[in-house]
Amino acid sequence: MADVVLQPNRAAAQAARKRSSLHNALRRKSTVAFLMTLPLLLLIATLVIYPAFYALHLATLNKSMQRFVGLSNFEFLFRRETFWLVVKQSCIFAITAVIFKAVLGFIIAHFVHNIPAKGQRKWRGMLLVPWVIPPAMSTLAWLWLFDPSYSAFNYTLSFFGIGPIPWTGDPMWARFSVILVNIWVGAPFFMIMYLAALKSVPEQLYEAAAIDGANWWQRIWYVTLPMMRNIIAITTLFSLIVTFANFDIVRILTAGGPLDHTHIFATWAFRVGIEGSDIPLGASVSLFMVPILAIAAIFILRDVNKRGNEA
Amino acid sequence: MTTVTVDKAAPTRKVKYGSMSRDRAWALRWSYFFLVIFAIFFLTPPIYMFITSLKSSAEISAATNPWWVFHPTPENYIALLTSNQFLRFFWNSAIVSIFVVTITMLISVPAAFALSRMRFWGSATLATGVFLTYLIPETLLFIPLFKMFAVIGDWTGIQLINRWYVLLILYPTLTVPFCTWIMIGYFASIPKELDEAAVIDGASWIQTLTRIFIPVAFPGIIAATIFAFTVSWAQFLYPLVFTTSTDQLVMPVGIITSLIRGDVFNWGQIMTGALLGAAPPLIIYAFLMDYYIAGLTAGATKG
Numbered sequence: 104m105a106d107v108v109l110q111p112n113r114a115a116a117q118a119a120r121k122r123s124s125l126h127n128a129l130r131r132k133s134t135v136a137f138l139m140t141l142p143l144l145l146l147i148a149t150l151v152i153y154p155a156f157y158a159l160h161l162a163t164l165n166k167s168m169q170r171f172v173g174l175s176n177f178e179f180l181f182r183r184e185t186f187w188l189v190v191k192q193s194c195i196f197a198i199t200a201v202i203f204k205a206v207l208g209f210i211i212a213h214f215v216h217n218i219p220a221k222g223q224r225k226w227r228g229m230l231l232v233p234w235v236i237p238p239a240m241s242t243l244a245w246l247w248l249f250d251p252s253y254s255a256f257n258y259t260l261s262f263f264g265i266g267p268i269p270w271t272g273d274p275m276w277a278r279f280s281v282i283l284v285n286i287w288v289g290a291p292f293f294m295i296m297y298l299a300a301l302k303s304v305p306e307q308l309y310e311a312a313a314i315d316g317a318n319w320w321q322r323i324w325y326v327t328l329p330m331m332r333n334i335i336a337i338t339t340l341f342s343l344i345v346t347f348a349n350f351d352i353v354r355i356l357t358a359g360g361p362l363d364h365t366h367i368f369a370t371w372a373f374r375v376g377i378e379g380s381d382i383p384l385g386a387s388v389s390l391f392m393v394p395i396l397a398i399a400a401i402f403i404l405r406d407v408n409k410r411g412n413e414a
Numbered sequence: 415m416t417t418v419t420v421d422k423a424a425p426t427r428k429v430k431y432g433s434m435s436r437d438r439a440w441a442l443r444w445s446y447f448f449l450v451i452f453a454i455f456f457l458t459p460p461i462y463m464f465i466t467s468l469k470s471s472a473e474i475s476a477a478t479n480p481w482w483v484f485h486p487t488p489e490n491y492i493a494l495l496t497s498n499q500f501l502r503f504f505w506n507s508a509i510v511s512i513f514v515v516t517i518t519m520l521i522s523v524p525a526a527f528a529l530s531r532m533r534f535w536g537s538a539t540l541a542t543g544v545f546l547t548y549l550i551p552e553t554l555l556f557i558p559l560f561k562m563f564a565v566i567g568d569w570t571g572i573q574l575i576n577r578w579y580v581l582l583i584l585y586p587t588l589t590v591p592f593c594t595w596i597m598i599g600y601f602a603s604i605p606k607e608l609d610e611a612a613v614i615d616g617a618s619w620i621q622t623l624t625r626i627f628i629p630v631a632f633p634g635i636i637a638a639t640i641f642a643f644t645v646s647w648a649q650f651l652y653p654l655v656f657t658t659s660t661d662q663l664v665m666p667v668g669i670i671t672s673l674i675r676g677d678v679f680n681w682g683q684i685m686t687g688a689l690l691g692a693a694p695p696l697i698i699y700a701f702l703m704d705y706y707i708a709g710l711t712a713g714a715t716k717g
Contacts, residue, residue, distance in 0.1 A: 240692045
C-alpha cells in the first residue's frame, strides 16, 4: 500500500527535479546563447561551409559526376588557352577597376567634404545613386547606351568627329566598357566610406599643418592619408573581393564575349558549369577564386581586429 | 573697450583672412565644377533610362537625338503594368524580399545579441567567422548549391529547383552574415549598465533583448532591414541559376529573359522595366538615406 503511494510520489518528485533541471538549463546563459545562435550556425554550416567543401569534392569528379578523376579537371583547365585568358582578364578587371574606384572615390569624397556642410547631404545623396540601383538594372541602361546601332554615346561623340566606337564589339573596347561600368557602380561606395573617414579626421591636425606651412598636397599626404590608412585598406580589400567575384555586369553587358575576351571567373564558371552543364569543371573554375579571396580576407580580418583593439 | 581693440587688430588680420577666403572661394568653385561633372557621369544612365522609357518604339528606331523625347508617351508603362507576366515578376520579387528580410532579422538579431552580450565558449571566434562568411561571394557557391538542391530533389522528391521559394533558402546566406555583423556593432555600443539594470530588475535574457536592446538599437535594425531588402531585391545570379520558368522569375532576371527575345531588344520596355525594378530601392533610399548610409558604413567604420 505504502509502496503504491510512494512510487507515484517518487516519480513525481523525480519528474519535478528533472523539469527543474531542464528549466535551470534553459535559464542558464550558455544554453540561451546557444539556442539564439543555433539558426545562424545551421545556416552557415549547411549553406556556406558544406557547399564550399562540396565544391572541392565536385571538382574531382568527371562530367557525368559518377567517377572520381582526381585533379584531371584542373589539368584540363591548365591546358586550355581560354582558362589563362580568364585568369588574365579577371586580374586586369579587378585590379584596374579597384584602383580607379579608390582614386575616384577619394577625389569625390574630398570635393564633397570641401563644400559647405548644408549642401553636402544633397550631393552625397545624388552621387550615391549608382550604388543604390540594382546592378543588373543599371547595366541594362549601360548596354543601351553602348548599343551598336543606336548608341547614345556614339551619337554624342559624332559631333566631335570621333567615329563610332564598338563599345562591346571589340575585345579591348569591351574590356574597357566592362571596367567602366564597374567603376560607375563601385566608386560611390568608396566615396561614402572615405567621406565618413574624412569627417573623423580632427580639424586641429589640418590647422597645425597649415600653421607649419603645409600646402594642400602635403596636407593630404601627411595628415589625411595616414589618418585614413585603415579605412582605405579595408575598403580596397573588400572591393577587391567583390570585384573579383563580380558576375552581373559582365554577364549582362557582354556575356563574356566577344570571343571570351571579357570572361572573368564567375561568368566563365556559369558558362561552363550551368549553361554547359559540366558542373565539376564549373566548380573547378570557381575554386580558382579562393586563393585571392583568402588573401584579401586575411588582411581585412587583421585590420578589422586591429580596429577592434584600438577602440 | 573691447570694440576698440578689435578694430585695431582688424587690418592685419583682414588681409590674411582675405587671401585665405579667396583661396577658399576658388577651391569651392573647383569643387562644385568637378562635382557637377561627376554627378553627370553618375546620373547619366538612370536619366537615360527615364528618357528612353518615355519613347515609343517608332521614335527609338527613328534614330533622332537620343537625349531628347520628342513625343513622350506612357505606352511602355501601360504595356508593362498591364502585363500579367511583368506583374508576376514584381510580385515574386516583393514576396521573396519580404520573406527574406523577415527570416534574416529573426536569425541575425538574436544571434547578434548572443554574440555581443552573452560571452560563451567560442563566441569571439564565431563573431569573426560570421564576418568571414560575409566575405564569401555567391559566385563561389552557386555551382555546389545547385548540385546540392538537385540531389535533395532526387532523394526526397522535394522539388526546389525552379521554384521561387528556393530563393528564400538561398538569399539569407547573403544577408544574414552582414546583418548579424552590423547588429553586433550596434549592440556592442549599448552601455553595459543598461542590461545589468534589467537583470537586477529580474528580466530574463529574452526580455532584455526585446524590451531594451531592440528598442535602443532600432536605427541599427532599420539599417540592417534596408540592407537585407536591397540585397534580396537586387540579387541576380541565384535566380538566374535556380529559376527558369517565367512564372517563377523575380524582377531582374525576368526583365532580362522575357523582354529580350533572341536579338530583338524592345528597348523602350526594357528601360521601363529596369526603372520600375530600380524604383523600390531608390524610393527607400530617398526616404531613409541616413539609415542606408549608416548601414553601409557601419561594417567598416564602427569603433
